[in-house]
Amino acid sequence: MLKHRVIPCLLLRNRGLVKTLRFKNPRYVGDPINVVRIFNEKEVDELMVLDIMASKVPCEPDYEMIERIAGECFMPLCYGGGVRTVEQARRLFALGVEKICLQTAALHDISIITELADRFGSQAVVVSVDIKRNWRGLPQLYAAASGKTLRRHWLDYLHSAVSAGAGEVLLNSVDRDGTMSGMDLDLIRRAATELSVPLVAVGGVGSLTDIKAATDAGASAVAAGAFFVFHGPHRAVLISYPRYQELEDLWKQQ
């Protein structure tokens, strides 16, 4: 049987790994290479590395760092941050990256998704969508690079991204980011029912039960940051990942 993927999502900022809280207050959690090496030893299903500065500055992806990260990964690696052109993508794939995650460039011009998908295949193109709920609790599309909510309907945008060729959707809840308070299941359910491609849900995982709830809501895969890098009530940095058998038992639960 195909397993649901459980994916550590690591945030890169100025050559260090950080973890944010609701997209703010990046806190240093460690050296990227060390952390990636630990996750490789723990045999994680897949790894996602997002450079949270590259689109803000904006600057080029840190190719040297990405190559070193890819060199430690004996599992699929998804990279996101600052990718705007086919040439940048080609360079990243040549370094050993499997998938490229797009947000800012795709919000600006959705044809970048098509260009990458035509050239490298849909399986290699992930569209990242950040959702922030407004004061009435309505989900709104959020642009992480500018920190602004957008007027476009989030589900319409998801549909257009998938039609453009995105092979996977990374759905992030800004309000849950780093809180470890549980995922936005309503959002996951709505996106999963509408989409024909795998959905990776992220934002709010604080327990294995949260992961199970997200897959029950229709997510193909669940990503988490804080849950895999923090430990205990004081959020001490400790890299962890569930053992294979723990996940197997989790999927069997009704």
Next chain:
Amino acid sequence: MIVIPKLPLGNFASILKVIDKCGGYAELITSPILLRKADKIILAGVGAFDYGMTSINSMWREELENAVLVRRIPILGICLGMQLMCKSSEEGHLPGLGWIDAKVRRFSWSSNLNLKLPHMGWNTVKIVKSNPLLEIGNDEQRFYFVHSYHVVCNNPRDVLATAHYGYDFTAAINHENIFGVQFHPEKSHRFGIRLISNFLRL
């Protein structure tokens, strides 16, 4: 020496890395004549079937067939590389290499299973024939898959392993010196490292 023809698309960095991890040495080649000094070949690629075949037909075919069909050195096809070894694919119009008596079909389910494509992620494989690549052991073997098309062998004896996605499909094949795997051993932790080590020992 192991050589890897550099098809237009493929994650060659990861394959070179896993071979290195296994203590082997491989060369990514852009000139077909280098296939003459190969003692093993890895045919790896991603992307569309016709795109892969166009590249093979335009420069690689003659030297590849010389190595595989005349010199009969071991070759391992990975993902699209495995599919290119078959006779045809529903994904494209061009004929495949035709080394394996098989067709490539798109996943399709009669019932309303609501499964997503591509089949992406970790799946376990069932070994259906004893073989040097995938040892039959007590522990479950799992591999990373990303594909929407799968191989259907006309000769069941060519099937080494199957996996399940809506139905059982062919995950690994072998005919004489020709091996193929649908999954990505270079992305499958110790399971893939073991498989590549086994291939290096052939």
